[in-house]
Amino acid sequence: MATTKIDMRPMPLPAEPAVTRKEMPIAISVRDLRAGYGALPVLKAVNLEVREKTVTAIIGPSGCGKSTLIRCLNRMHEAIPGAVCDGEILLGGRNALEMDPVLLRREVGMVFQRPNPFPTMSIAQNVAAGLTLNGVRDRSVIAETVEKSLRRAALWEEVKDKLDAPGVGLSGGQQQRLCIARALAVEPRVLLLDEPCSALDPIATARIEELLLEIKEQLTVVIVTHNMQQAARVSEYTVFMLMGEMVEYGLTRQMFTQPADKRTEDYITGRFG
Amino acid sequence: MNDAAYARRRKVNALMFTLTGLCAAVASGTLLAILGYIAWKGALALSWSFLMNLPKPVGETGGGIANSIVGSAKVVGLAGLIGVPIGVSAGVYLAEYGRGRYAFAVRYAADVMNGVPSIVVGLFAYALIVHPMKRFSALSGSVALAFIMVPIVLRNTEEFLRLLPGTIREAALALGVPRWKVTLFVLLPTAGRGILTGALLALARVAGETAPLIFTAFGNRFWDNGWLNPIATLPHTIYTYAISPYEDWHNQAWAAALILMAFVLAVNVATRLWLRPRST
Numbered sequence: 001m002a003t004t005k006i007d008m009r010p011m012p013l014p015a016e017p018a019v020t021r022k023e024m025p026i027a028i029s030v031r032d033l034r035a036g037y038g039a040l041p042v043l044k045a046v047n048l049e050v051r052e053k054t055v056t057a058i059i060g061p062s063g064c065g066k067s068t069l070i071r072c073l074n075r076m077h078e079a080i081p082g083a084v085c086d087g088e089i090l091l092g093g094r095n096a097l098e099m100d101p102v103l104l105r106r107e108v109g110m111v112f113q114r115p116n117p118f119p120t121m122s123i124a125q126n127v128a129a130g131l132t133l134n135g136v137r138d139r140s141v142i143a144e145t146v147e148k149s150l151r152r153a154a155l156w157e158e159v160k161d162k163l164d165a166p167g168v169g170l171s172g173g174q175q176q177r178l179c180i181a182r183a184l185a186v187e188p189r190v191l192l193l194d195e196p197c198s199a200l201d202p203i204a205t206a207r208i209e210e211l212l213l214e215i216k217e218q219l220t221v222v223i224v225t226h227n228m229q230q231a232a233r234v235s236e237y238t239v240f241m242l243m244g245e246m247v248e249y250g251l252t253r254q255m256f257t258q259p260a261d262k263r264t265e266d267y268i269t270g271r272f273g
Numbered sequence: 274m275n276d277a278a279y280a281r282r283r284k285v286n287a288l289m290f291t292l293t294g295l296c297a298a299v300a301s302g303t304l305l306a307i308l309g310y311i312a313w314k315g316a317l318a319l320s321w322s323f324l325m326n327l328p329k330p331v332g333e334t335g336g337g338i339a340n341s342i343v344g345s346a347k348v349v350g351l352a353g354l355i356g357v358p359i360g361v362s363a364g365v366y367l368a369e370y371g372r373g374r375y376a377f378a379v380r381y382a383a384d385v386m387n388g389v390p391s392i393v394v395g396l397f398a399y400a401l402i403v404h405p406m407k408r409f410s411a412l413s414g415s416v417a418l419a420f421i422m423v424p425i426v427l428r429n430t431e432e433f434l435r436l437l438p439g440t441i442r443e444a445a446l447a448l449g450v451p452r453w454k455v456t457l458f459v460l461l462p463t464a465g466r467g468i469l470t471g472a473l474l475a476l477a478r479v480a481g482e483t484a485p486l487i488f489t490a491f492g493n494r495f496w497d498n499g500w501l502n503p504i505a506t507l508p509h510t511i512y513t514y515a516i517s518p519y520e521d522w523h524n525q526a527w528a529a530a531l532i533l534m535a536f537v538l539a540v541n542v543a544t545r546l547w548l549r550p551r552s553t
Contacts, residue, residue: 079446081372106449116440120462130448133458179444186448 027052027190027220028073028096033087035065035072037080042068044244045087050190050237055212055221057235057252059228061267065244066224070192073222074108075101091190106130108190109183114199115175117167117182123150124163126178130186145185152218153181154211173204180211191215193223197230209234228268232256240264308534315531318524324532328494334521338529340496341510344411345533347497348490348506349480351415356422356479357472363423364430364468369456371431380431383424394420395485403489411497411504414490418479425478429471433464470544477540481533483508507533 030048034041042065050056058066071077072085078101089096096104117126125132127146136142146163150156155177159170167178176196183191193212197205212221212234225231231238231252238252240261248255248264259265266272322337329336363383367376398417403409437460445455461468486492486509497504507529514526 074447076443076447079443102449102451104449105447109449110443110447112440112443112447114440116438116444118441118444118459118463120465129445129459130450133445133448133450133454182444182448 024051024053026050027091028222029088029090030069030073031088031090033069033072033085033089035068035077035083035085035087038082038084042244043072046241046244046246048239048246048249050220050222052220053216053218054237055216055223055235056237056239057231058222058224058239058241059226059231059267060241060247061272062226063243064241066241067194069241070110070194070222070224073190073192074105074110076105076110106134106186107188108192109186109188110192110194111176111179111183111196113195115172115179117170117175117178119166119168121167122164123159123167123170123178126167127181127185129182134186149181149185150178152184152215153177154207154214155181171204173200173207176200176204176208177211180208180215184215188219190220190222193221195224195226198226205230228256240267242267308538311527311531311534314524314527315534316528318528319531323525323528327496336525338505338507338510338525338532340493341505341507341529342532344490344493344497344505345480345507347500348411348414348486348504349418349476351411351500352418352422352479353472353476355415356419356475357426359419360423360426360475361430361468361472364427365434365456365461367427368431368434369452369460380428383427386420386424387428390484391421391482392484392487395487395489398485399488406501408501409489409491409503410501411490412500414486414504414506415500417485417489418482421479421482421485422472422475425475426472429475430464430468433467433471434460436467437464466548470548473540473544477537480540481508481537483512487512 026049028048028050030046030050033043033046033048035043046065046069048069058070060066068077073089073096075085075096077083077085085097087097091099091104091107096108118129121129124143124146127149128136128142131142131145147156147160150159155174158174159165159178167175170178176199180191180193180196197208200208209230212223215221223231223234235252237250238255239246240248240255240259240263242263248259248261250260255264256268259268322335324337324342325339326335326337327340328338363379367380370376371379395417398413398420402413402416406413441459441463442455445459446452450459486506490506490509491503492509492513493503493505511526511529511533514522514529517523
């Protein structure tokens, strides 16, 4: 294990983009976000801006707080007993931490590490769950949403003849796309993905990555990943986290070619992590 | 020397193997013996008219236990209607919201309740309902049985809800579904089969309870009349007939026992088959 000299310089500001390109407006702005479990702090004053209709990847070694950060964005963090969270997450001018978490989650959807279709529901029912559980009864609206969401998740062609089959009967990769369709069905403005491919094989992973590049045309995507190649492939912006701190944030291409921080460079070149 | 030790070890092994096997045979053989003996004794007195008729007046032979069968169905049915909703709701509370001292106390109380002798529960129902109303009643019997059901159903519901992977809960919450809807429309149906099985097994269990009915439902040699009058039940009829001095009643007690046993066994087997994991 190579010893890494710890960089004591103050945390750098988000890197200026090397090339001037059309900058999307800011969708989410995280300010001084601290979070943890009981007395154990996990995030130490994270500041971050996520741009609209882009893919932002959060990378970093295990236990660095990537998942905690992304789970704060739609307040799923609070679902864990003892979880604490403090700071500001601005979303369209409102502080997400002061919103009704139920309403917030309809705007900020989430896909988890393991595919988790509802075991008692069919494929169509799974996709429609966000609507039906919230009182939508109109069958034509539901059928339309199911098809549209499955198409957006690139799953329609594979399942259109077995919409009434159980969702858990699909393959792992299909289940994960089903979960993406389910999240898209409630028309969120932001989609969070917490290591969505870690339980999938390379082919299923490639399909999901393709899909992310498509859906970012319509909404903002934040993805936590262990896989640096994946971050490089799908994201425009990358956030590098280490021990609960945001070390560096910037354009992915720049971060992978000329990182501003020594720690980022060490991580990206595989010196640790 | 080594060979001798080995031979001795083999002998001890064979001996212990036989002993444990015998004990296992005793354990399972008891059930078979009970079943066989009741079936044999019960079948002698069992007949169509036994199932369809009221008891004859004391002293006459013949007659049936139709009122006890209907009475048991009524008392156990009402007990289920009272006990299952309370037990399931409390189980949901413990599994989904129960933290801290109150939940600990509830859980502990349920476990203690599970061990309370059923005759004590009967006494409690007597003090609570029979005494103030000044009458034995089907209602009081149902309440006594419901008291016995609640802790069983409660712990079973909690157990099955806890077995659900947390990812299901998360998936539903992340869709912007309020917590109560997640619990009611996602978690409960997912754990539904297990919860229902527990409720059925609890019903089967209380269907055989006698002690709590002695001074609540009380027994009745005629058709019962509404919920507020004494009512005949199978276990209580078996008890009364078995300790009577009449040979004819003894035989009828065996036949009634056979019917009760068949019911309990049928519920048990049916739920086991139903709950058997299926390939997807």
